[in-house]
Amino acid sequence: MIDSPRGRVLRALTLVALIVLAAAFLFGGFVLLQYIQEFKILMTISAVIWGVGSVALLYHVLNHIAQTMPRKVRSVSVAIIFAGPAILILFWALILPTLRSLRLSFMDSTGSKFVFLDNYIFAFTDPIMLQSFRNNLLWMIFGTLSCVVLGIVIAVLVDKSRMERLIKSLIFMPMVISFVGAGVIWRFIYAYKGEGVNIADIGLLNAIVTSLGGQAQAWTLVPFWNNFFLIIIMVWLQTGYSMVIISSAIKAIPVSLNEAARVDGANAFQIFFSITIPTIMPTIVTVTTTILIFSLKLFDIVRVMTGGNYGTNVIANEFYERQFTRGQSGQASAIAIVLLVVIIPVLAYNLRQFKGRRTLR
Structure with missing residues (x-):
């Protein structure tokens, strides 16, 4: 890989193009599903293919981006890309509801008045x-x-x-x-x-x-x-x-x-x-x-x-x-x-x- 300013710019543009293409594929599949809602079987098959393919494509593009990064941050980037979404979903679906329940446990039935340990x-x-x-x-x-x-x-x-x-x-x-x-x-x-x-x-x-x-x-x-x-x-x-x-x-x-x-x-x-x-x-x-x-x-x-x-x-x-x-x-x-x-x-x-x-x- 060319390590000149021009090379770095070219590499950045390539990565951006890959991200745009992946985003276009994701959005295009979503639009297609809206148009074929009347055809249930076709919509189901398309949704499965599009959903699995989109996730695979997205991870492939992100992994390619991580592999082109400097060696010092490459391993960390790969870990974030593959484990990050799961951690975010876990945080959103488990940690946040738990913290919200903990807060509500000290409130009244309406959630507006603090009742401490009642x-x-x-x-x-x-x-x-x-x-x-x-x-x-x-x-x-x-x-x-x-x-x-x-x-x-x-x-x-x-x-x-x-x-x-x-x-x-x-x-x-x-x-x-x-x-x-x-x-x-x-x-x-x-x-x-x-x-x-x-x-x-x-x-x-x-x-x-x-x-x-x-x-x-x-x-x-x-x-x-x-x-x-x-x-x-x-x-x-x-x-x-x-x-x-x-x-x-x-x-x-x-x-x-x-x-x-x-x-x-x-x-x-x-x-x-x-x-x-x-x-x-x-x-x-x-x-x-x-x-x-x-x-x-x-x-x-x-x-x-x-x-x-x-x-x-x-x-x-x-x-x-x-x-x-x-x-x-x-x-x-x-x-x-x-x-x-x-x-x-x-x-x-x-x-x-x-x-x-x-x-x-």
Whole structure:
């Protein structure tokens, strides 16, 4: 490259021309989409091609610009170009809303009057909030424990089985269902329409109970115990995830290690508790913290099944009620900040476990 004033000017003009051409392509595609709105299929195909192509072209041009810069700033420029947009989006979509919620948590419901810690006092003294904390604790303990234990048991039992793929596929299948969809499915299972109704009009669980001589129950209306019936839904959804991750960790255990234990006279239970569990413990901890985070911010299942009524309310659902039903943005923001503060240590520990696992390197 010519390092004269004329050469530098020519290089600058070339870079500007590339930027203009890329901008013209981006704007031209946008204009084209406006003209073909009536042709839905054509517009969809064009939008996909234009969107992916525009992003690729934009990064290519910006990378070319960075590569032509002096060596001292080249590496920094490339990092900014490729990581900068993601950081900006993260700042705009996560950091700014968090800071705004933090500010609103010290304001009244209108966001105009400073009330200091009143909203946080409400969050830790209101009976409904205390009930929500209790319920979230139930989800964290029983839901997480059930998912992890069942995942370990299933992963060990089906390991090297002839029908391993089929069994794992069936257990993992609920993972593809949305939480709302799962709630709708289990509403039919728990359905109850009163005594004396036709058996075709009651849920699957009540049909089984009545066929065995029992009495139909309104499972989601029974205080306290209805929380466990909702937890079953989470276990149904998340056990497949736990099983797949733990199964991959079990298969990574060297065969020679188990064979050496058998030669020394160890039985299956001794191998399981002395070799398998200690070896896959980092994976178990990672799976546990991941499901723990899910149980902390749980919302969909409770919202669809009971709406938080009958003693089943959780923190995320109470936030939704305060913000979008009652318009109490101050209290809702305080609940959101409390939930964030509770989740951050678990999330940080989870990330540290991921970084420390050699199997992921």
